[in-house]
Amino acid sequence: MATTAVNLKPQERKTEHRSEWRRAWRRFSANRVAVIGLIVVILLILMAVFAPLIAPYDPITDIFRGQRGVGPSPDHPMGFDHLGRDLFSRIIFGSRVALIVGIFSTLISVIIGVTVGSVAGFFGGWSDRVLSRIIDTLMAFPIIALLIVLAAVLGPSLLTTVVVIGATVWSRYARVVRADIMSLRQRDFVIAARALGVPNSRIIWRHMLPNVLGPVIVLASLGVGSIIILESALSFLGLGVRPPIPSWGGILADGRAFILRYPHIAIFPGIMIVITVLAFNFIGDGLRDALDPREME
Amino acid sequence: MFGYIVRRLFEGLIVIILISIATFAIMRLMPGDPMDMLLGEGQVRISKEQMEAIRARWGLDEPYYVQYFVWVKNFVTGNLGESLVRQGVPVRDMILEAMPVTATLNIYALLIALGVSIPIGILAGMRRNSPLDYAASVGSALGIATPNFWLALMLIVIFSLMLGWLPPFGLRSAKGYILPVIVLATEQMAIFTRVMRSSTAEVVTQDYVRTARSKGLPERTVITPRRAQFVAAHHHRGRLPHRLPAQRHDHRGNRLRPARHRPPLHRFGVPPGLPGGPVAGGGVGRARRGCQPPDRSGVCSGRPTHSDRVSQWLLLL
Numbered sequence: 001m002a003t004t005a006v007n008l009k010p011q012e013r014k015t016e017h018r019s020e021w022r023r024a025w026r027r028f029s030a031n032r033v034a035v036i037g038l039i040v041v042i043l044l045i046l047m048a049v050f051a052p053l054i055a056p057y058d059p060i061t062d063i064f065r066g067q068r069g070v071g072p073s074p075d076h077p078m079g080f081d082h083l084g085r086d087l088f089s090r091i092i093f094g095s096r097v098a099l100i101v102g103i104f105s106t107l108i109s110v111i112i113g114v115t116v117g118s119v120a121g122f123f124g125g126w127s128d129r130v131l132s133r134i135i136d137t138l139m140a141f142p143i144i145a146l147l148i149v150l151a152a153v154l155g156p157s158l159l160t161t162v163v164v165i166g167a168t169v170w171s172r173y174a175r176v177v178r179a180d181i182m183s184l185r186q187r188d189f190v191i192a193a194r195a196l197g198v199p200n201s202r203i204i205w206r207h208m209l210p211n212v213l214g215p216v217i218v219l220a221s222l223g224v225g226s227i228i229i230l231e232s233a234l235s236f237l238g239l240g241v242r243p244p245i246p247s248w249g250g251i252l253a254d255g256r257a258f259i260l261r262y263p264h265i266a267i268f269p270g271i272m273i274v275i276t277v278l279a280f281n282f283i284g285d286g287l288r289d290a291l292d293p294r295e296m297e
Numbered sequence: 298m299f300g301y302i303v304r305r306l307f308e309g310l311i312v313i314i315l316i317s318i319a320t321f322a323i324m325r326l327m328p329g330d331p332m333d334m335l336l337g338e339g340q341v342r343i344s345k346e347q348m349e350a351i352r353a354r355w356g357l358d359e360p361y362y363v364q365y366f367v368w369v370k371n372f373v374t375g376n377l378g379e380s381l382v383r384q385g386v387p388v389r390d391m392i393l394e395a396m397p398v399t400a401t402l403n404i405y406a407l408l409i410a411l412g413v414s415i416p417i418g419i420l421a422g423m424r425r426n427s428p429l430d431y432a433a434s435v436g437s438a439l440g441i442a443t444p445n446f447w448l449a450l451m452l453i454v455i456f457s458l459m460l461g462w463l464p465p466f467g468l469r470s471a472k473g474y475i476l477p478v479i480v481l482a483t484e485q486m487a488i489f490t491r492v493m494r495s496s497t498a499e500v501v502t503q504d505y506v507r508t509a510r511s512k513g514l515p516e517r518t519v520i521t522p523r524r525a526q527f528v529a530a531h532h533h534r535g536r537l538p539h540r541l542p543a544q545r546h547d548h549r550g551n552r553l554r555p556a557r558h559r560p561p562l563h564r565f566g567v568p569p570g571l572p573g574g575p576v577a578g579g580g581v582g583r584a585r586r587g588c589q590p591p592d593r594s595g596v597c598s599g600r601p602t603h604s605d606r607v608s609q610w611l612l613l614l
Contacts, residue, residue, distance in 0.1 A: 133308065137315040146323075153326045229444045236446055256450055260465075263454045270447035277442035
């Protein structure tokens with residue numbers, strides 16, 4: 001026992017800067033619900049990437065004229081939509097839109113939010129006052145109304161959906177990062193770095209951002225879920241992705257129009273949205289427990 | 298404090314001004330001139346001069362900042378203009394018309410959400426890992442992940458289409474309120490339950506709760522926060538039960554027995570039937586749970602729970 005302990009010590013010291021993440025991963029992988037969420041998300045990503053191979057029919061061009069609104073059958077597990085297209089294939093292709101918007105909008109908003117938050121938190125003074133008011137303004141705006149107007153102005157498409165959502169939901173990240181950076185600014189290692197003449201950008205990038213990464217990652221993984229709901233709400237209102245391209249919100253909108261005659265159209269996209277959002281939220285919760293040891297018992 | 302309030306109010310004012318500027322900017326960014334909307338696309342034939350006259354009449358020939366101030370002035374004085382969709386109806390009347398309905402729906406939804414989520418959240422936070430806790434967690438996770446517009450559709454399918462109990466739309470009868478209120482309440486309920494659960498679970502591990510419990514206060518008294526704080530205020534933090542005076546009363550005047558009258562340790566987990574007696578596995582719901590029955594080795598199987606640590610703490614005394 002004694003010898004192994006001695007042998008282990010130098011190794012441990014070498015990997016010390018990585019062990020934090022490794023421990024976080026161990027805590028995360030011990031969380032069954034979070035791992036299930038991760039598996040579901042991986043499956044969804046595979047489904048989106050290999051959609052043409054999985055989907056039995058083309059989601060746009062394969063139209064079964066005699067089968068409009070026919071319910072589920074063994075050959076067509078989700079039935080047909082109101083135009084006679086295979087719903088199963090459309091749902092599979094719809095995952096592409098959901099994941100693209102969910103992930104890329106989150107990326108955009110994280111980049112904007114972290115930049116704004118760290119500038120406001122680090123420099124303080126006037127830049128903080130101005131940026132904080134902008135953050136407050138965005139937070140006070142009813143986000144869905146803002147999205148509707150912006151989508152109407154720019155014209156609905158996949159790109160505008162991604163950009164518009166990304167450009168409007170960053171305020172949460174900015175707030176968190178700003179608060180964390182402000183408290184980090186007082187810490188000894190930052191003061192030491194300053195005293196050594198390290199440029200501000202390098203202090204923020206090298207010394208501060210790694211410390212605020214945890215909460216941002218947690219918020220981002222929780223944010224993907226809410227963005228997927230936002231995207232489907234936009235598509236549901238006809239302001240998301242343009243109609244022939246299948247998206248879950250769009251299929252849901254078709255389902256709403258025919259809810260009294262073909263209720264099955266609306267059921268499946270909704271279930272997919274719930275599963276996807278649940279999976280991302282589970283990952284987010286697991287990450288929070290893994291990255292924030294304060295909450296651990 | 299006063300200065301802080303003034304500053305926050307001032308900041309709020311700035312935010313409102315920024316919102317108004319953003320709203321105005323977005324409106325003017327909208328595709329199509331307001332003229333086109335007013336006239337319908339190419340349906341009314343009018344000359345250039347007439348167009349200019351109309352523009353001048355509506356102030357559309359002024360620079361943007363003038364338009365903005367006119368708009369703000371009208372807004373503040375309650376003049377929101379007339380609807381383009383419902384010709385001639387003032388927008389203010391349309392908003393006032395819709396407001397009572399929105400308010401009614403949301404107040405009912407909020408009341409239901411609070412009424413359901415606060416007790417469930419507290420219970421789930423108190424009894425972590427119990428079936429109720431799992432049910433509450435699953436329910437709130439589902440509630441947060443469900444888009445409310447889809448939930449609404451599904452409820453219409455179930456209750457209007459299949460069962461025929463409730464109208465799919467309209468508020469002509471009181472029944473019409475049920476579905477919208479449920480949909481609005483679901484999301485709030487999910488979020489409130491989650492917040493209540495996690496904050497309760499956090500508070501439950503605090504010292505003053507432990508003190509209150511170790512004194513044998515009924516669980517009901519412990520979880521009502523102000524009472525627990527009141528109780529804790531009577532003792533220094535970490536003061537041990539066996540050093541309490543021989544006879545004490547809780548704030549209601551119930552007699553508390555001194556700690557040395559607790560049952561012997563081997564009777565841990567067996568309700569000793571000491572009414573109001575401090576802790577020791579009897580009476581207090583929390584300490585009884587967890588490691589029960591303790592097997593001979595004294596080792597609990599499974600993960601230690603909070604109540605296990607309470608018991609361990611008591612064993613150390």
